[in-house]
Amino acid sequence: MTEYVDSMGIYVPITGVISSLSQASLLTRFNGIGSGNLQLGIQATGGLRGNPVLYVPFGGSIYKTISHQSTYTAGFNVNMSTTGGVGNGDLFRFLNNSTVMCTLRVNLDGSLEVYAFDSRLGWPILATSALMNPNEDNYIEVQATCSVYNTNKLRMFAELWVNGVSQGSNTIDTTVLVTQLITQTGIFGTNPVPQSPSVFNRVGFFSGVVTNGQALFSDFYLNNGSGSTNTGPFGIVEIDAYPLPDGDGGILQWTPLGGSGTQFSQINVLPAPGDTSYLSSSTPGQRSSFTWQDIVSFAGTVKSVQLSYSARQNDEGFRSFQSTIGNTGSEQQGTVFGLPADYIYFHQAFDLDPATGLPWTTLGFNAKQFGIGLVG
Numbered sequence: 001m002t003e004y005v006d007s008m009g010i011y012v013p014i015t016g017v018i019s020s021l022s023q024a025s026l027l028t029r030f031n032g033i034g035s036g037n038l039q040l041g042i043q044a045t046g047g048l049r050g051n052p053v054l055y056v057p058f059g060g061s062i063y064k065t066i067s068h069q070s071t072y073t074a075g076f077n078v079n080m081s082t083t084g085g086v087g088n089g090d091l092f093r094f095l096n097n098s099t100v101m102c103t104l105r106v107n108l109d110g111s112l113e114v115y116a117f118d119s120r121l122g123w124p125i126l127a128t129s130a131l132m133n134p135n136e137d138n139y140i141e142v143q144a145t146c147s148v149y150n151t152n153k154l155r156m157f158a159e160l161w162v163n164g165v166s167q168g169s170n171t172i173d174t175t176v177l178v179t180q181l182i183t184q185t186g187i188f189g190t191n192p193v194p195q196s197p198s199v200f201n202r203v204g205f206f207s208g209v210v211t212n213g214q215a216l217f218s219d220f221y222l223n224n225g226s227g228s229t230n231t232g233p234f235g236i237v238e239i240d241a242y243p244l245p246d247g248d249g250g251i252l253q254w255t256p257l258g259g260s261g262t263q264f265s266q267i268n269v270l271p272a273p274g275d276t277s278y279l280s281s282s283t284p285g286q287r288s289s290f291t292w293q294d295i296v297s298f299a300g301t302v303k304s305v306q307l308s309y310s311a312r313q314n315d316e317g318f319r320s321f322q323s324t325i326g327n328t329g330s331e332q333q334g335t336v337f338g339l340p341a342d343y344i345y346f347h348q349a350f351d352l353d354p355a356t357g358l359p360w361t362t363l364g365f366n367a368k369q370f371g372i373g374l375v376g
Contacts, residue, residue: 001227002304002349007239030064047218054217071225075141082213091208094200102144106208116156125158128167229351244268249289249369250327254279272310287329289371302360313339320375
């Protein structure tokens with residue numbers, strides 16, 4: 001199923017190349033952390049079709065927290081550049097907490113390799129002759145699966161696609177023990193951290209270069225291996241649409257800031273405005289739904305629809321909410337999320353239109369109302 005998508009176009013609008021505000025918005029939405037060069041953030045242009053991009057400079061990195069799964073497929077457009085070409089650095093990683101589980105690396109000649117674990121310490125799984133040239137856009141997809149063999153050792157499978165073409169796949173049996181992963185001993189260091197074996201729960205973006213330069217990322221998706229839909233690669237994707245509510249829907253039980261007026265206008269703002277504009281509810285079971293800006297017709301298909309919420313609670317005790325689909329919010333409800341005291345983003349992807357059980361169409365999306373419900 002699709003777990004997350006990001007166009008990189010929904011963060012703080014900026015006039016210039018990099019903004020500390022865009023960096024903060026990015027880290028909040030990723031529910032992750034960044035490290036290295038503090039200039040990591042969102043660049044206003046530079047992506048395909050002139051869209052914003054995630055800017056990861058030499059020495060920078062950013063991690064996103066994901067659910068615990070043994071299989072993931074990640075896809076993204078990337079454009080790399082340095083004063084001396086590209087390569088000799090990691091570009092993307094799957095992790096289990098702080099342990100690197102699978103690494104996509106760019107070599108000095110621009111070719112790609114996939115490693116089990118850290119590229120400096122791990123085992124090569126596969127290599128490709130496809131080259132990453134400077135200032136060139138390429139759509140990269142990498143799938144990884146970690147499993148256990150002989151009851152206590154880790155096995156890693158990987159497949160790599162470049163611009164929609166498979167570059168091969170391979171499985172290797174490593175000599176790493178499950179106990180080494182759980183305690184982070186041996187090749188993983190000596191700092192014990194409890195972990196679940198043979199799963200991934202973080203991804204990381206890196207520049208892929210070892211000299212001054214950067215990588216620009218956009219059109220990012222992440223599919224996990226659960227369910228029966230969207231469990232593998234999409235092929236080349238373009239993520240341009242991030243529609244906002246444009247009207248009040250069939251049920252309006254939440255309360256807008258100020259106590260009255262239209263509800264949709266409180267939440268159709270980018271970036272999320274925090275306490276300056278919001279809807280609230282303290283009654284479990286209350287829902288509000290909204291119509292949304294239309295998606296224009298296009299030649300491709302709608303792979304998935306993701307609803308994203310910036311939310312918090314402002315009273316004591318436990319509060320939770322869920323996404324809703326339908327005029328009254330009863331057509332389908334999403335995962336129940338517990339609310340923290342500070343704003344963070346929550347994301348829910350729906351691979352199929354609940355009205356038909358089939359892939360989304362632009363007409364199906366445009367006719368739909370989406371909303372929110374307070375669970376407890």
